[in-house]
Amino acid sequence: MVRVGDEVSNRQVIFRDYVIGSPKGSDMYLTTGTIKLKVPEGSNAVLVKNLYLSCDPLMQFFMRKSEGPNGYLYYTPGSVSQSQELQFSYGVAKVLDSGHPEFKAGDLVWGITGREEYSLITKTTDTLIKIQHIDVPLSYYTGILSMPGMTSYAGFYEVGTPKKGEYVFVSAASGAVGQLIGQIAKLEGCYVVGSAGSKEKVDLLKNQLGFDEAFNYKEEQDLNAALKRYFPEGIDVYFEHVGGKMLDAVLLNMRHHGRIAVCGMISQYNLDEPEGIKNLLHIGFKWIQMKGYTHRNYYHLYPKFLDRFLPYIREKKMVYVEDIVDGLESGPAALVGLFSGRNFGKQVAVVAHE
Template sequence: MAEVVDVSPEVVVVRNKQVIFKDYVNGYPKESDMVVTSDAIIRLELPKNDSGVILSKNLYLSCDPYMRGRMNKTFTGSYVPSFTPGSLISGYGVSKVLDSTHPYFKKGDLISGPSTNWEEYSLIKNTESLIKIEHTNVPISYYTGILGMPGMTAYVGLYEICSPKKGDTVFVSAASGAVGQLVGQFAKLYGCYVVGSAGSKEKVDLLKDKFGFDEAFNYKEEPDLNAALKRHFPDGIDIYFENVGGKMLDAVLVNMRVKGRIAVCGMISQYNIDQHEGIHNLAFLILNRIRMEGFLAPDYYHLYSKFLETVLPLIQEGKITYVEDIVEGLENAPAALVGLFTGKNVGKQVVAVAHE
């Protein structure tokens, strides 16, 4: 809760808690790479004579693996610019409009966008990528996950990139994460055989018991990933949804079937090392005529309405489920973000700044 600094008859002035990016990161990010501060003071009113501006209260912030790339000095490994040292962290989030001079976004609206600042209140001038949340009969935090970028990523990656067929064998790495848990469920609904890998017994149990994967394994307990894959896919893999990179990718390549498809969504195992591990088995792309394709959900936002029409009923009918790992309070946001890269989160990592 923001500390009220001043309440005049016209306007409330509060301390605006913020998370500041300290400096560029090498290796794994640490909590100390960010600072939580309440130094900033914000007047909860809109600037006079300024149209198209929104004053928002931020509710949910999304922690996503791509944010690691934004912590690098050199612009590699990320498709959005690096964070600026001394400035706010930002990312996907859900907010409530407290006031607005924008013709479309009105006071009381719930909004979602990719450039939500990690602070309690924001003054939003660039509203280009904002979406108004129309369906509120689901948890609002879902718009950072199943109904947001990760949901679109799973949907687009599976249906647009991998062209699944009933009966296809599907392997998902980082399978209990924000994207993986959905890929597996989508593929099951489609009639595929689905196996996931994750990094703990708790996650593996989730995959099998909650998300309905056919099989799952803990990659940390497999000395030979190739053997693990051969055990689960004696006839090979038709579709690999790639979230991790590194040794897992190399093991997958030798286990792909002819005409297999690999949707390259992320390579989280590689984001914190200077030079990515070498992949040695790419010649199998030729041998088995494999297509490997990188993609980004934002390229497919023209499909967002169709996506919502598909997924909202699945949620409401209980045919699909979504596990979130919600941390309370902006002061805990740095730990939540950092935890993503060691797999501390179970399910989609969200920070609840406020609930309404």
């Protein structure tokens, strides 16, 4: 049993080199360092034991030799996960020691942490949130009750704002964000169609998550024709997670005064030359609003978000599908698998059990 003040081994995922194209397992490796389980005297840092780590498509942006989205610095090859905040992951952790007045030993938290067993987090502002509700699975704080949940909440209620009876399309609909947006839309009385990349994921959307319809985009020769089949009267709101050919086809099928909420374009992330969009004129012709967003703009709504989502979870009105792998060493392969659609739901790595 480890105690505060002990010096212990600390397994860590190290970033090997800058990535060109899709991330590969060989771009990361596991090593073992040491860490003293004590916050330095006078510091307001927080020392945590990581329990769950999230795997998110966003992470690949920071593996390139350029500045990442929102002004984040890129990862530095060979540096330890949390060192200088150049590598990070959303995760769930237990506080072992704290110099910060808002956190104490024993607290459970979620937020930005290192891809390692133990992390000394020196910048806690807007990066760590104390977990107050433990009657739901802790792993949910990597997904439905953290960044993906906030992203879906903000995308639906603040950006896309679908109304009862409107026609809603969600791409990458079985993913961490898409599955939530589709379920919210159904709860709010919308007609909802989702796209995914396999028969199993399509079945999940229709049979477990309550989508009205779903289709496998890989089996469609003509995406424009597919959308016309599922939306003969057009699309009111599109939640964009794919980009490229899908976005081009959607623009042809949007209704007047439609809204497009953009929080991801996974088909474009690893291309040397992103695909061009040919149908942008429809934005003007149809008075379409197209707005990008991330959860970071809406942290102030987190209490309001919990008030809405926790009852849905407790009353089983909302299902959340997780793809959980065991062990810190499983994280790199799980991250890489996101870009080939290998995951089935929200990808999570278990680092340790509380």
